[in-house]
Amino acid sequence: MIDIQAIRKDFPLLQQKIYNRPVVYFDNAATTQKPQIVINTINEYYQKYNSNIHRGVHFLSEKTTEAYENARQIIKNYINASFQHEVIFTSGTTESINLVAFSFGEKYIKQDDEVIISQLEHHSNIVPWQMMCERKGAKIKVIPATYNGDLDIAALERLFSDKTKIVCVNHVSNSLGIINPIEKIIQISHSHNVPVLIDGAQGIQHQPVDVNKLDCDFYAFSGHKIYGPTGIGVLYGKEKWLNEMPPYKSGGNMIKTVTFEKTIYNDLPFKYEAGTSNFIGAIGLGAAIKYIENIGKQNIFDYEEMLLHYVSEKISKVPGIRIYGTSDNKICVISFLIENIHHFDTGIMLDKMDIAVRTGNHCNQPTMKFYGIEGTVRASLSFYNTIEEIDYFVESLLQVKKIFA
Amino acid sequence: MIDIQAIRKDFPLLQQKIYNRPVVYFDNAATTQKPQIVINTINEYYQKYNSNIHRGVHFLSEKTTEAYENARQIIKNYINASFQHEVIFTSGTTESINLVAFSFGEKYIKQDDEVIISQLEHHSNIVPWQMMCERKGAKIKVIPATYNGDLDIAALERLFSDKTKIVCVNHVSNSLGIINPIEKIIQISHSHNVPVLIDGAQGIQHQPVDVNKLDCDFYAFSGHKIYGPTGIGVLYGKEKWLNEMPPYKSGGNMIKTVTFEKTIYNDLPFKYEAGTSNFIGAIGLGAAIKYIENIGKQNIFDYEEMLLHYVSEKISKVPGIRIYGTSDNKICVISFLIENIHHFDTGIMLDKMDIAVRTGNHCNQPTMKFYGIEGTVRASLSFYNTIEEIDYFVESLLQVKKIFA
Amino acid sequence: MTIDQIQEQIVEEFSVFTDWMEKYTYLIELSKELQGFKEEFRINQNLIKGCQSQVWLQVEFKNGKIIFYADSDTVLTKGMIALLIRVLSNRTPEEIVNAKLWFVDKIGLTTHLSPTRSNGLISMIKQIKLYAIAYKTKYNI
Amino acid sequence: MTIDQIQEQIVEEFSVFTDWMEKYTYLIELSKELQGFKEEFRINQNLIKGCQSQVWLQVEFKNGKIIFYADSDTVLTKGMIALLIRVLSNRTPEEIVNAKLWFVDKIGLTTHLSPTRSNGLISMIKQIKLYAIAYKTKYNI
């Protein structure tokens, strides 16, 4: 297990008082806090080495390029990709998915083709596919979910046709915290010769990810949700696809030769990294992943699971509470409503008690529609949260109930 | 004028020794150094307020959202846009141009239409148009340049046809530093009812920009080139175009309602800001622009012009030097070759003397082809550079000559 | 009383509260007292959809004055609506057009009018101002 | 001499230089002495395009050994080529396949082999190794 007191000291924001006491930060699914080492790394690179990467002949440029490519190596190892050039830096999960929707779409999707997504996707894994399908005259098919938030895998099998070109599901759903059986989904899809994109925005920081073992074709995630900086993300893609697809963004660095008549694209990974990358962001993300590795990701996941059991048990005692996503396969996210109290009212009151939660539809309207509600209160925890915070949170919920009674 | 000694103290990197002495950083067109206040702002927001923006009901989220929207306001004022929602945050110039190439292309470009760009564009203002034109069956026409690096404006008039849909030129060319007569280009284009995109990657930090007065339709720039963080950029667009065009990236935040059948896009500027923005990057960019405003941009530009005159005069005395881009309309960029010495050899030697310049084709192969060369050495200065640095630079060039004699 | 006088009155009322809890308890009280929104007006046409909560707004023009009724699905927003009605309803278009709402800030509830919260209140006020401008123009007053 | 012995020799040669200036002057010397690249081989097929500079590479297989000739448009790269030829040319495929090039690091010229510099040298070495593997397989040696 982890030394929670030591870990909390690594995160300066957790020491911040909001109104009366240090914040109870339960909004980790929206974005995570950064350990001091990540902030220091960003600082250091701006103060000592900042310089544009690649093709620079000077010392600073070489230093920054090395650090940038080293970050790629760290990520490659963390997700166990086969090659470093299968790790593409993007600005976040949303851009990673847009990249695949565009580039895969341009290459492989024709009129009447079909894309399979699930009922419980984040808008970032719905709208890019919709837009591409609209452009191409293709269709979206939806894997249904069961009431407890699990996907209906039996139904998936029936969705395939010879027009199915790609399957796109999240590793963990953001509004409910449900862990999807992605191994199985990938297996089934591959048995139909259909590649799979995993939206790992909520997966990478709470679950082991081995892209080689998973055999997924694409895996997308955001730096800011895994204790790294904003504005940086990753797309892992199998070499084969990355080689075959046309680029998404274009511009500097992603080409070999340009004339006004014709342009020859650069090798991987640069083909997909047009323009000046967020190199300081990438270096910061590398530092974040190193930080996780130092603690040991299994230690983190074990501790988070303990928190999940504790909070689930505790919160179930609050009278009138209703949890959305009751499956056992979940990360430490509690999406809920208290009877007769609007999620907004709950959120505002918790804020006044120095508890940060998210309220609303969580960029996940189809999920809300599925439950016939407008939104929920979502408490999403991370390994720097504590049992004591959970106790205080549950007490506060009881107080909210009293206030609105 | 400015107090150069005071200003240099604001930039920690300039105090860094590389081999023997503090770096002479003449690679500002590639990326700029950051004043301490920008680094501190990033620090502070990660340590105290970091939280995902928009729709959060808690204190931290509100603080960060306010700072993010405040950065938008700062930029709106700096470029004198009509509305805050005409300022779209992107990941950089390259993304800004890709956005317009895609979204404008989807809406307005048909088979056989024409896009006008110039001979002296950065790859980021060539390839996105090429890719779009290829998709749409449209064509690119090129404004020719004269040998000194000025665009041949007389020729522009003749390029228009009733198929011309957009004109895209840079404000200042990156490989030569030539300031283009964008007012005139915009005026001519508008007289043909054709909108204009200005690639301001090298313009915004060295020239006054008033998008209202210019009446440009789009203006794109990168944060990292104007003393701000990496991974953040801006697209200014006239409200009319931004309203009419479809979005580029899609996902969270950029929609109002999502069902699997149909999606309704959000209002400006959010329609174009899918996913979690680089909010800390935007806040850092706001700090950078505030920093410039505090010094006074005219003071900066005057000082830079003085540097230009000084370096031009001095360097012309180096025997065998050849300057590319000899027009009088230029910013403080010297692109050159020394007779019989390869740009790479010059660059490596200057590096050893602690001078950082860029060598190669500067993502600008058509310009190199125009001059029939493989690349140049480019020294690009900024307002934190000094007369003394220029003296040392010119001495060093003389030494390079001696070494390779 | 003028709009400013009412605002002063509200500020005074709130000045007795020593912490946020008391303020919010009072807001909840106000929300319970908020009456007058007829079921027949709870229609899509009157709906202002915020990201977090919804507001319904119904406007009447009577004897040169604008009267409005509003409701919300959240209690706290409803409490705020009660305050806004006290300040802005039953006023001439001229008064509404010129009104500056400074009381929200003074009583420490700015967050509820923050554009970042998107609870529908800001859109509601905007909508009321637009009505005022429209009536002012229409009746030339 | 083995590849490692030559490398040691080079490291010793460089050990007398006390600053970068002397090293680079020596590299420039070496570049001037680099001979043997025939004009007829300066063709596109032999060209390795780096982002910063270009390298031409021509390979011969004679008496079970790989001999190679190379040239570059930059003087410093050419100097490096001279060193690489001393180490790697006229060797059996086996030797080349197993060679580890540690001397570049030791003499403080790593930057010239840094993948970030893209001056064609790394691609050149890769190319030579590929030839070695090909010959090794072809002749089963």
Ligand SMILES: Cc1ncc(COP(=O)(O)O)c(C=O)c1O
């Ligand atoms: C004129 C010009 N346009 C576009 C770009 C691309 O900017 P970025 O790499 O920040 O996207 C650059 C950067 O070098 C530039 O100089």
Ligand SMILES: Cc1ncc(COP(=O)(O)O)c(C=O)c1O
């Ligand atoms: C499941 C899921 N997918 C995609 C995203 C989008 O990530 P980002 O906003 O960092 O691009 C999120 C973020 O909330 C998410 O939770």
